[in-house]
Amino acid sequence: MSQVSSKDYNQLKEDLKKKGYKLTPQRRAIVDTILLNKGKHLTAEEIYDEVKLGCPEIGLATVYRTILLLEEMGIIYRLDLNDGSARYEMAHDDEHHRHHHLVCNNCGKVIEVEADLLDDLEELIEKKCDFKIMDHSVKFYGLCSECVDKDI
Known part of the structure; x- marks a missing residue:
């Protein structure tokens, strides 16, 4: 399974900081969930269900806001696979x-x-x-x- 390196987190922190945001534990958990489920193309609700296991206090609205932010920053891509749900995956630098x-x-x-x-x-x-x-x-x-x- 993929893990984000501390270098990647530092870059993510810098990118978020430039936009006026912080790398909160909730945002980190969302990024980790998407990475750990590479190839599964999760919906926002599926990401929420996974993140909630480790962060029971997180709300679905936080997951949606974070997904939109990460998509806007080019960190994740939104996929439409014609199944009625938006799905997400990490963008790859290479x-x-x-x-x-x-x-x-x-x-x-x-x-x-x-x-x-x-x-x-x-x-x-x-x-x-x-x-x-x-x-x-x-x-x-x-x-x-x-x-x-x-x-x-």
């Missing part, structure tokens, strides 16, 4: 763009695609449309291998 997702239409499984296979297409679009692309988000919908094997 990614030039958000990574892509494969979403199973049958079981709802989400598979992360780490490689950015759209660099050439992005370059073509920038040249052809005279447009500087800052980021992109791609989701593919289909069937995961387990569902295909079940012959649905």
